[in-house]
Amino acid sequence: MLVMFAKLLGITEGLHRYLQGERLDLGRAAQCKTAILETLRDLRTEPGAEDVFKSTMTICEERHIQLPVGPRQKQKRLDGFVVESACGATSNPTTPGDFRGQLYYPCLDRMIQELTHRCSDVGEELMSGIQACNSTTATFLAEDALKSLASHYKIQLKSEELLVAKHFFKRRLEKEKVPDIATVFQIIDSDMFPTLKAVLQVALTIPVSSCSCERSFSALRRLHTWLRSTMGQERLNDLAIMSIAKDFLDAITPDNIIDRFAQLKPRRHILTLPPQQEK
Template identity: 25%
Template sequence: MFSVIADETTDKGIREQLAIVLRYVDPKGDVREDLISLLNPTETTGSALADAIIDSIQGVGLSVEQLPRLHLLEGEVEATLPESRRKRMKALCRTRWVEQHDSILTFDQLLPALVSALEKLQVGGSSEASTKATMLLGAICRFEFLIALQMAVLIFGITLKLSVALQSPSRTLADCMQLVEVTASTVSQSRTEFHSVFQKANTLASSLNVPITAPRKTGRQMHRANCGSSDNVEDHYRINGWNVVVDETVAELRRRFPRDHPALKLEGILPRNIAMADMEGIEASAAFYDADLPQPSGLRSELLLWKQMCTELSDKGQSRTLPEMYRMATTLPNVQAMLRILLTVPATSCSAERTFSAH
């Protein structure tokens, strides 16, 4: 085991000096710190200093594989993306969509530095590290991967607000459904944004010397919808990639948040809906929760009183949160029970999922 200690300064002759020291424990158990190089680097960029350190370590017969690779990436970030506030990759958390979005944005931003770091490992790392670096470079330095990454960046950007909202226990199912509708509509309308997505992938591919090509065509597709083919690369990814991603995302939002949930049928009693609500429709919806209503026979009378209370608040320009409206309905037991149902039904399982990532 060893650590690397490096420092750079200017000597009396105004020449740059780089001292590289190895810290390790010798066979007797004593801690040693030995100077292995005293260099006069011609460049002091993060990339040049990182190369000098690696060369010195390899010059004394040690493997770069034994260093933390994180420092190599940080050096490449400093050299290739000096203005980036993000310096390292972020793990992709399987149970937190908000963090997944942040992980993808970080990966997209640091991709040039990551490719540069992998190329260095490919040449200067151990055989195992070199093999892994080669495999990773082969996976990410493909236009098919780069275009998929840019698709994910845009889609996750649209769904971010919804993901954040779903983390809050104070959000009711009805509130979240409104945001789901907005999100699904925005995703659907983003179909026209593909040219911008393609241009970003195109620019990234050019900077990484990745050929801008479409995957091999096949006459019959066995594992996904065969959406046709085109000789134009942009048209190919629009038809077979982007349109499919948009449609599947909207479909998954509709599947995950179905509008036919029984509790959603009680939305008519919400202050924003009660003025235009159909009383017979609310009574029919409440029938599903008849056992939970303290006095079902008095529901119609309470709804009329509740509508008047909400109208007076609206006329005064006042608004209330759902918990505040629940407390305001203490004299209307059936309405309060219906509001309690709306407050009680969870929008997501985020609270349970957080326990997995926390432990």
């Protein structure tokens, strides 16, 4: 089961990280979701389950793990109760057919169902509208998708603006690439395309989440421990910034920081190491 979940959850791990990222684009998220659904549906075939079962058996043989055979024993704490279901009476899967029917297909179907209905109804329409704002998609500036997004936020999108914008970006894309919605928003002029500019602004605002704030609170729990209960607010803020912005901190050379600190004002002690004399 661990091998099976490692394979299935490894497919959705990229989408999970992308949805919690700071540079989230729901148009691309919709494309990633569709690609993951197609991948999971392809695993619904017989060869997919066969590969997972073979990899499970290989790992068990390498680690000398003996799979249990026969029905599982009932728990003794249920002796005084009446149980109508067949809990504890199912046998462990020992063949590829049992593995597919009891474990693999139910988990796979549940994941497909959850991903299908995760952004259904209004959310699916909004994601289609945001996807139409992205120049890299096939539905770029699609009128039906953009109007559903605009009507949800009570924006009177004009069809004339879309017609002009399609010809405008058709010429623009021949000369240069427009990678994301933010670039489209910067190119669009507010005087020439006022309603389309408002729709693009909504598309850029919706993905804003609280993941960064939640990560900062998690970092504070690791910094402000019981052994640091007397820490001041200024030092705590500095340590929190260093922990949250760790990627930028790793790119800084420590020697440059020492040299800058040494040049701030005259000091009694020399902070640089003396030159080594040759023997």
